[in-house]
Amino acid sequence: MATQGLGLEITELRLGLPGGGPEKNEKKRMFSEIEGEGNSSNGHGKTQNKSQVVGWPPVCSYRKKNSFNGRETAKTYVKVSMDGAPFLRKIDLSAPGKGYSDLVMALEKLFGCFGIAEPMKDADSSEYVPIYEDKDGDWMLVGDVPWE
Amino acid sequence: MMNYFPDEVLEHVFDFLESHRDRNAVSLVCQSWYRVERFSREKVFIGNCYAISPERVIARFPRVRSLTLKGKPHFADFNLVPSDWGGFVLPWIEAMARSGVNLEELRLKRMVVSDESLELLARSFPNLRSLVLVSCEGFTTDGLAAIASNCRFLTELDLQENEVEDRRGQWLSCFPDSCTSLVSLNFACLKGEVNLAALERLVARNHNLRSLRLNHAVPLDALQKILMQAPQLVDLGTGSYVHDPDSDTYNKLKSAVQKCTSIRSLSGFLDVAPRCLPAIYPICLNLTSLNLSYASLIHNSELIKLIHHCSQLQRLWILDCIGDKGLGVVASTCKELQELRVFPSDIHGVGSAAVTEEGLVAISAGCPKLNSILYFCQQMTNAALITVAKNCPNFIRFRLCTLNPTIPDPVTMQPLDEGFGAIVQSCKGLKRLSLSGLLTDQVFLYIGMYAEQLEMLSVAFAGDSDKGMLYVLNGCKKLKKLEIRDSPFGNVALLADVGKYETMRSLWMSSCEVTLGACKTLAKKMPRLNVEVINENDLIDASSDDRQKVEKMYLYRTLVGPREDAPEFVWTL
Numbered sequence: 001m002a003t004q005g006l007g008l009e010i011t012e013l014r015l016g017l018p019g020g021g022p023e024k025n026e027k028k029r030m031f032s033e034i035e036g037e038g039n040s041s042n043g044h045g046k047t048q049n050k051s052q053v054v055g056w057p058p059v060c061s062y063r064k065k066n067s068f069n070g071r072e073t074a075k076t077y078v079k080v081s082m083d084g085a086p087f088l089r090k091i092d093l094s095a096p097g098k099g100y101s102d103l104v105m106a107l108e109k110l111f112g113c114f115g116i117a118e119p120m121k122d123a124d125s126s127e128y129v130p131i132y133e134d135k136d137g138d139w140m141l142v143g144d145v146p147w148e
Numbered sequence: 149m150m151n152y153f154p155d156e157v158l159e160h161v162f163d164f165l166e167s168h169r170d171r172n173a174v175s176l177v178c179q180s181w182y183r184v185e186r187f188s189r190e191k192v193f194i195g196n197c198y199a200i201s202p203e204r205v206i207a208r209f210p211r212v213r214s215l216t217l218k219g220k221p222h223f224a225d226f227n228l229v230p231s232d233w234g235g236f237v238l239p240w241i242e243a244m245a246r247s248g249v250n251l252e253e254l255r256l257k258r259m260v261v262s263d264e265s266l267e268l269l270a271r272s273f274p275n276l277r278s279l280v281l282v283s284c285e286g287f288t289t290d291g292l293a294a295i296a297s298n299c300r301f302l303t304e305l306d307l308q309e310n311e312v313e314d315r316r317g318q319w320l321s322c323f324p325d326s327c328t329s330l331v332s333l334n335f336a337c338l339k340g341e342v343n344l345a346a347l348e349r350l351v352a353r354n355h356n357l358r359s360l361r362l363n364h365a366v367p368l369d370a371l372q373k374i375l376m377q378a379p380q381l382v383d384l385g386t387g388s389y390v391h392d393p394d395s396d397t398y399n400k401l402k403s404a405v406q407k408c409t410s411i412r413s414l415s416g417f418l419d420v421a422p423r424c425l426p427a428i429y430p431i432c433l434n435l436t437s438l439n440l441s442y443a444s445l446i447h448n449s450e451l452i453k454l455i456h457h458c459s460q461l462q463r464l465w466i467l468d469c470i471g472d473k474g475l476g477v478v479a480s481t482c483k484e485l486q487e488l489r490v491f492p493s494d495i496h497g498v499g500s501a502a503v504t505e506e507g508l509v510a511i512s513a514g515c516p517k518l519n520s521i522l523y524f525c526q527q528m529t530n531a532a533l534i535t536v537a538k539n540c541p542n543f544i545r546f547r548l549c550t551l552n553p554t555i556p557d558p559v560t561m562q563p564l565d566e567g568f569g570a571i572v573q574s575c576k577g578l579k580r581l582s583l584s585g586l587l588t589d590q591v592f593l594y595i596g597m598y599a600e601q602l603e604m605l606s607v608a609f610a611g612d613s614d615k616g617m618l619y620v621l622n623g624c625k626k627l628k629k630l631e632i633r634d635s636p637f638g639n640v641a642l643l644a645d646v647g648k649y650e651t652m653r654s655l656w657m658s659s660c661e662v663t664l665g666a667c668k669t670l671a672k673k674m675p676r677l678n679v680e681v682i683n684e685n686d687l688i689d690a691s692s693d694d695r696q697k698v699e700k701m702y703l704y705r706t707l708v709g710p711r712e713d714a715p716e717f718v719w720t721l
Contacts, residue, residue: 054226054228055228056553056608057492057524057549058226058549058606058608059524060225061226062283062309062310062337063309063441063442063491066337066442067441067444
């Protein structure tokens with residue numbers, strides 16, 4: 001997933017029929033916090049958003065890197081909607097160890113849409129393959145693009 | 149009368165002087181005292197490695213055996229200084245090697261240490277006993293292997309919070325079987341595996357080992373075996389502290405710990421299974437120092453249970469997830485507490501876990517011996533600070549950090565000027581102060597008026613005008629280090645008293661209102677200052693307008709002029 005500039009712009013994930021009209025087509029900014037660490041170009045604008053201030057709070061970089069047991073990385077929560085589901089869910093994509101199979105399993109659990117995980121686990125014996133529509137409108141096989 | 153004593157007598161008298169400041173003072177009395185002192189000084193402290201050259205240090209103190217060097221400015225800790233700025237130790241080691249200095253001890257802070265430096269160090273000084281590296285970078289475990297292999301009389305290898313590239317070699321195995329002199333070994337900051345069998349054998353044959361801090365890669369079962377071999381330990385840093393509390397290994401750990409009756413200082417717990425904590429309860433009663441600031445996996449309730457056992461604590465480093473209630477428990481349990489550091493557990497400051505002014509007030513009320521505090525908090529009030537000032541007039545170090553740098557007193561919506569004013573007025577021995585929260589020029593008026601012993605001041609997002617900075621420069625006679633970021637201080641303040649900077653070690657100003665022209669003026673007037681403009685984004689060059697603001701300026705007194713190792717983006721005016 002490409003990041004552009006400081007904001008991570010990504011559409012919501014939508015589970016639905018192909019060609020289904022985009023009811024909510026706004027590109028929404030993800031719930032994410034931007035690390036100020038090492039971002040020297042921030043020195044110029046005194047931003048109001050404290051999470052973008054370089055070197056604040058003044059915790060030394062060694063401590064920053066070695067604390068928080070990995071929780072220090074920006075959490076990237078993404079909204080997920082499924083056609084027909086009464087409410088949306090949120091998934092944290094940045095949790096360590098996550099990958100495509102974790103994602104589809106999480107989707108199965110959250111929406112009860114069983115059946116998408118199986119082709120991930122056992123591609124050969126399954127009749128189905130999981131695919132997704134990317135931002136260009138093309139149908140892509142899940143798994144080609146590295147998770148990062 | 150002292151002039152009629154032979155030099156040996158003078159030297160013997162000077163031997164009783166511990167601090168380098170006393171020795172510096174003594175050497176100013178007269179020529180003969182200067183001479184005697186310089187030939188007898190064995191421990192040399194250089195607070196800024198660019199203030200003087202290694203050659204001149206060695207020339208003045210030929211019998212130097214112990215050298216302490218500091219490199220980068222303090223704000224380098226917070227990524228405000230680009231990584232190639234400088235602070236290289238190699239020239240110092242080369243100079244000492246060339247001059248045949250009998251170096252026994254080297255202590256470095258915020259310096260760049262290459263493997264080449266470590267290898268040269270190991271080869272050149274057969275009597276090297278002690279190497280302490282704090283917040284350094286640039287070396288790998290290969291450099292450590294060289295130290296381990298060659299320093300036959302090594303007693304201390306202490307690595308604190310360094311950035312070390314772990315080559316996953318066998319550096320620890322490089323300590324020869326003949327190495328039996330170790331007293332202190334701290335490799336907690338290393339990321340990689342060590343040969344556990346070699347570690348156990350090393351501990352077993354070093355009977356004088358008093359301080360041992362393991363890294364994350366040393367599991368609990370290895371810890372248990374190590375403690376069996378070293379019940380004499382005084383300071384322990386655990387590695388990974390995770391195991392099944394119902395296991396045989398854990399039971400063995402419990403009995404090993406019970407034999408370690410000398411442990412007074414405990415740290416580590418980077419990875420921790422809280423149900424294994426009870427094993428350390430027996431040593432808690434004797435602990436004077438406890439560092440749980442990396443133990444983010446210990447829940448509030450377990451922390452509090454642990455603290456209940458620690459009635460002798462003098463120093464406590466902890467995460468803010470302890471909460472105000474937890475700090476209340478500290479206040480009622482740890483009556484001997486002198487130093488407290490409360491670090492943020494959630495760096496992004498969403499901070500529902502954070503502590504508030506309540507915790508600090510509780511500590512101040514319960515711990516009368518408190519003299520040093522570093523406190524990251526969600527909010528602070530003037531009333532709380534005034535109470536703390538009344539309860540604890542003995543602060544030497546007072547560092548407060550509100551997660552929102554410009555937050556006012558949430559009750560009154562006023563700046564925190566009065567609160568900090570109370571601190572400086574009450575704490576007559578205050579040497580170090582870090583400010584935060586909404587602050588006007590008024591707080592600096594108070595600091596200039598009352599903080600007579602202040603040596604180091606850290607300012608961020610504070611003040612209204614040049615007056616603020618001027619109050620400090622005019623008032624704080626003992627000021628050594630001033631570091632300011634994102635504050636509206638400019639040329640008038642910078643140039644008002646240029647002679648002041650020669651009485652100080654250094655001044656850092658970033659994202660302030662100082663212009664290139666003013667920096668040039670200062671540099672021209674004061675040849676014994678290096679005025680460095682740190683110019684990362686190529687914004688300033690020879691053709692730049694003098695009216696342009698300088699993003700980062702670092703100036704320091706020096707006897708040796710502009711440094712030759714400055715990178716391209718550092719411009720010494």
